[in-house]
Amino acid sequence: MAKIILNETQTFFCPDDSRSNRYVFFTVPEGTEKLCITYSYSPKNLEDKEKSYELIRENILRDAPEDIDRYTDYGEFLPLKNLVTLSLDSPEEFRGAAHRHDKEQYHEIGEDFASPGFLRGKIIPGRWRLSFNVHAVVTDICTCRIRIEGEAH
Numbered sequence: 001m002a003k004i005i006l007n008e009t010q011t012f013f014c015p016d017d018s019r020s021n022r023y024v025f026f027t028v029p030e031g032t033e034k035l036c037i038t039y040s041y042s043p044k045n046l047e048d049k050e051k052s053y054e055l056i057r058e059n060i061l062r063d064a065p066e067d068i069d070r071y072t073d074y075g076e077f078l079p080l081k082n083l084v085t086l087s088l089d090s091p092e093e094f095r096g097a098a099h100r101h102d103k104e105q106y107h108e109i110g111e112d113f114a115s116p117g118f119l120r121g122k123i124i125p126g127r128w129r130l131s132f133n134v135h136a137v138v139t140d141i142c143t144c145r146i147r148i149e150g151e152a153h
Helices: 049-063
Strands: 002-013 020-028 034-042 083-089 094-098 104-110 126-136 142-152
Touching: 002 020, 002 126, 020 142, 034 083, 083 104, 083 142, 094 104, 126 142
Parallel strands: none
Antiparallel strands: 002 142, 020 126, 034 104, 034 142, 083 094, 083 126
């Protein structure tokens, strides 16, 4: 099978991007039989314990201020983690999602097989959309890399 790179992107997220989505578009040529997505982001954890405790306290005060006295040991929440997941749409339909905590991932989508979370089926030519689902960024910067390849005979 011949492989072609359909998109290769590096992007950066900061804490202000939390609870948002960012999109990457790519064109799938006629005759493509399989998509291969290689994805990674780093860092995974916030290593600064003092900053972690600050963020935990701020979030409890924002989301559940009535519970602030209930939590005396913030250590149970550590380590705080970045979480950026993926969703995929073809020109016609939703094709799946990888809402996983793994910081390195590989997914395949084709007519006879799809990685867990994705829908197998014909790879439709046209404009596809990959969504970075930015659930939480707790570090100053989070670097995401995506490589989307198409395979055809």
